[in-house]
Amino acid sequence: MKTDLPDAADVRAAAARIAGVAVRTPLLEFPALNARTGGRVFVKPEVLQRTGSFKFRGACNRLSQLSSAEAPGGIVAWSSGNHAQGVAAAAALRGLAACIVMPSDAPQLKVARTRGFGAEIVFYDRLKENREEIGRGLAAARGAIIVPPYDDPDIIAGQGTAALEIAEDASRLGVGLDAVLVPAGGGGLAAGTALAIGALLPDAKVYCVEPAQFDDHAQSLASGARIENPSGGHSICDALMAPLPGEVTFAINGPRLAGGLSVTDGEVEAAMRFAFEEMKLVVEPGGAVALAALLSGKHDARGAAVAIILSGGNVDAALFSRVLSAG
Amino acid sequence: MKTDLPDAADVRAAAARIAGVAVRTPLLEFPALNARTGGRVFVKPEVLQRTGSFKFRGACNRLSQLSSAEAPGGIVAWSSGNHAQGVAAAAALRGLAACIVMPSDAPQLKVARTRGFGAEIVFYDRLKENREEIGRGLAAARGAIIVPPYDDPDIIAGQGTAALEIAEDASRLGVGLDAVLVPAGGGGLAAGTALAIGALLPDAKVYCVEPAQFDDHAQSLASGARIENPSGGHSICDALMAPLPGEVTFAINGPRLAGGLSVTDGEVEAAMRFAFEEMKLVVEPGGAVALAALLSGKHDARGAAVAIILSGGNVDAALFSRVLSAG
Known part of the structure; x- marks a missing residue:
C-alpha cells in the first residue's frame, strides 16, 4: 500500500x-x-x-466505489464507534450488509446508533483480543470486504x-x-x-x-x-x-x-x-x-x-x- | 408606535x-x-x-444606532435572560452601561452570562412585581434609555x-x-x-x-x-x-x-x-x-x-x- x-x-x-x-x-x-x-x-x-x-466521509468515499457484486458478503469493519457508524450508514445507503467489530466497552450511544443504521455488531475484549484478527476472520468466512478505519x-x-x-x-x-x-x-x-x-x-x-x-x-x-x-x-x-x-x-x-x-x-x-x-x-x-x-x-x-x-x-x-x- | x-x-x-x-x-x-x-x-x-x-441581533441593531451622548445613563432592559445577554453584550461593544431587570428564578447560566458581559442585574419577583414598572423607574432615575425585548x-x-x-x-x-x-x-x-x-x-x-x-x-x-x-x-x-x-x-x-x-x-x-x-x-x-x-x-x-x-x-x-x- x-x-x-x-x-x-x-x-x-x-x-x-x-x-x-x-x-x-x-x-x-x-x-x-x-x-x-x-x-x-x-x-x-x-x-x-x-x-x-x-468518519462518514471516508466510509462514504470508500463504499461509493463498491458494487454489491464486488461485496457479496457485505462489509466488515472494526471501530470503537465512529467509523462503525460511518460504515454502517454508508453501507445502508448502498444496500450492503455491514458487520462491525466493536469493543465491549464502547459507549452505549455508539453501539445503539451503529445498530440503528442496520449493522450487525460483534463485540470483542479490547484488552485481551485482537480486533483485526477477528475482523479478518469474519470477512474471510463471509466473502466480505474489509473497510479499515484509517490505513x-x-x-x-x-x-x-x-x-x-x-x-x-x-x-x-x-x-x-x-x-x-x-x-x-x-x-x-x-x-x-x-x-x-x-x-x-x-x-x-x-x-x-x-x-x-x-x-x-x-x-x-x-x-x-x-x-x-x-x-x-x-x-x-x-x-x-x-x-x-x-x-x-x-x-x-x-x-x-x-x-x-x-x-x-x-x-x-x-x-x-x-x-x-x-x-x-x-x-x-x-x-x-x-x-x-x-x-x-x-x-x-x-x-x-x-x-x-x-x-x-x-x-x-x-x-x-x-x-x-x-x- | x-x-x-x-x-x-x-x-x-x-x-x-x-x-x-x-x-x-x-x-x-x-x-x-x-x-x-x-x-x-x-x-x-x-x-x-x-x-x-x-436576541443579540435586535439588541445590536438598536444599540448600534445610539451614541453614548444619547444615553448618558446607559441602557435599561427587562428580560428572562436572552434579551438580557443580547443587550449586555451589545452595550459592552458600544461602551455603554447596562442594567437588566431579571426574574429571581431566571436560569443561573443566563444570570451568570449576563453579568459576564458586564451588566448590572436587578432581580424582581415574577409573580408579584411588574418588571416594566421597575425598569421604567430605573431608567427615569438614571437617565437611561430603555431597550424593550420585542415591542x-x-x-x-x-x-x-x-x-x-x-x-x-x-x-x-x-x-x-x-x-x-x-x-x-x-x-x-x-x-x-x-x-x-x-x-x-x-x-x-x-x-x-x-x-x-x-x-x-x-x-x-x-x-x-x-x-x-x-x-x-x-x-x-x-x-x-x-x-x-x-x-x-x-x-x-x-x-x-x-x-x-x-x-x-x-x-x-x-x-x-x-x-x-x-x-x-x-x-x-x-x-x-x-x-x-x-x-x-x-x-x-x-x-x-x-x-x-x-x-x-x-x-x-x-x-x-x-x-x-x-x-
Whole structure:
C-alpha cells in the first residue's frame, strides 16, 4: 500500500464523490472563543456531519466505489464507534450488509446508533483480543470486504474533504490560516488534512492532537519512526486510543505535520464544558482535543488565525452530564 | 408606535448594520431529521449566535444606532435572560452601561452570562412585581434609555435578519420553502420573520410555536385580537412566558402569520434530546419548540421543505442533564 499513497487530487475526487450525501459542514467563528484565545479561531464542527462524526466521509468515499457484486458478503469493519457508524450508514445507503467489530466497552450511544443504521455488531475484549484478527476472520468466512478505519487511501482521501472545505471557506472569507489542529487516533483525519491543506494553504501548519497517554503521533513525529503507546494507558477519549500511527497514514503525516500536541482528560472535559456553554455544541471527548489544546494554551493562538476540527459528538448522555457537573 | 411599523427594508438595513458583529449562522440540514419528518428540514441554529440566542441581533441593531451622548445613563432592559445577554453584550461593544431587570428564578447560566458581559442585574419577583414598572423607574432615575425585548421597530427588524439569512440561503440552495416555524414569546422574532419571509419568500407560510399554557399568539391569531394567557400557567420554556402578544409585534403578526402551534413540556424535552443525540446541538427549552412541533407531528412536514429556528441554547447544565436522563 505504501506505493499507493493518496494525494490532494484524491481528496478532490472524494469531495465530488460524497457531495450531496455527506453534509457540507459550515466553518464557524465564535466571538467568545476568539476573546478567550486572543486569536481568530475557525471551527469545523464535524459533530454536525451525518452519523455525528467526520468518519462518514471516508466510509462514504470508500463504499461509493463498491458494487454489491464486488461485496457479496457485505462489509466488515472494526471501530470503537465512529467509523462503525460511518460504515454502517454508508453501507445502508448502498444496500450492503455491514458487520462491525466493536469493543465491549464502547459507549452505549455508539453501539445503539451503529445498530440503528442496520449493522450487525460483534463485540470483542479490547484488552485481551485482537480486533483485526477477528475482523479478518469474519470477512474471510463471509466473502466480505474489509473497510479499515484509517490505513486506506480512500478512507484518508475521504477524511481529507473536511479540511478541503476548511481551505475553501477560509479562502472565501479572505483568511490566511496559520495553523490547523486536528484530533489523531490512527491518523487518517490528520493525513487527509495534511494533503488538503498542503495543496491549498501551504503556509498553514498542521498539528495533530492526542490524549496524553496516547501520544504515539507526537512521539513518532519527534523521532521520525512509528512508536507504539505503552500499554495500560487510560483516556476519556474512546475514539483516540489506537496503539500506534497507521503505516499509510504515517507515511503521509511524517513528512507533513508540524508536530503533535497532547492534552489531559481534565483539559478535554474543560473543553467539552466550554463547547456546551459558549458554543452550544455537543462534542465527545475525542472530538474536543483540538479545542482543548487551544483553551489550555498548549497551542498559542494569540494574534493568529487557527482552524480546529471538532471531529465527533457521539457521547453518552450519562458521561456528558457527569462532565458538565464536574465544572 | 403603531404608525411606525418596521418593514422588510428595515430588516435589510438591520442586516447591514449588524454584519460582522453578529454571527451569520449557517442553514443546516440533518439527514436524520429529514428521515424522521419525511420532509426537508432546514435548521437555523441561533444557538450559535453571539450570546447564544437570536436576541443579540435586535439588541445590536438598536444599540448600534445610539451614541453614548444619547444615553448618558446607559441602557435599561427587562428580560428572562436572552434579551438580557443580547443587550449586555451589545452595550459592552458600544461602551455603554447596562442594567437588566431579571426574574429571581431566571436560569443561573443566563444570570451568570449576563453579568459576564458586564451588566448590572436587578432581580424582581415574577409573580408579584411588574418588571416594566421597575425598569421604567430605573431608567427615569438614571437617565437611561430603555431597550424593550420585542415591542420596538428596531428590535423587530434586527430579529428579522435571521429569517432574511434563511431566505437568502434557501434561495442559494434553490429550495422553495413551504413553511417557516419560529418560537414566540412576545412575538418579536415572529414579526421580523414575517416581514423578511413575506418579502423574499411570499409563498412560504410563517407559523409561530408556543408552550401549551402560553399560547396567547395562537389564541390571538384565531380570534383576531390580542388575548392574554390565563394566570398560573407553567412551562419549562422560561424564554417564552410573555403574558400576551406585543402591541407592535401583533400589528405585524396578526395579518401575516399562517397560525400558531403549541407544544407540551414533554414534547419540548423530547426535542432537546433529539437535538443532543442526532444534531449535536445544545438547545434550551424555549429554543426547541419549533423542532418539537415537527417531531410531535403538530406540523406535518412530509414532502415539504420547512425551515425552523432554534432560537437559543442558554440552558443550565443541571436542567440539561435532567432532560437527557429522562429520555
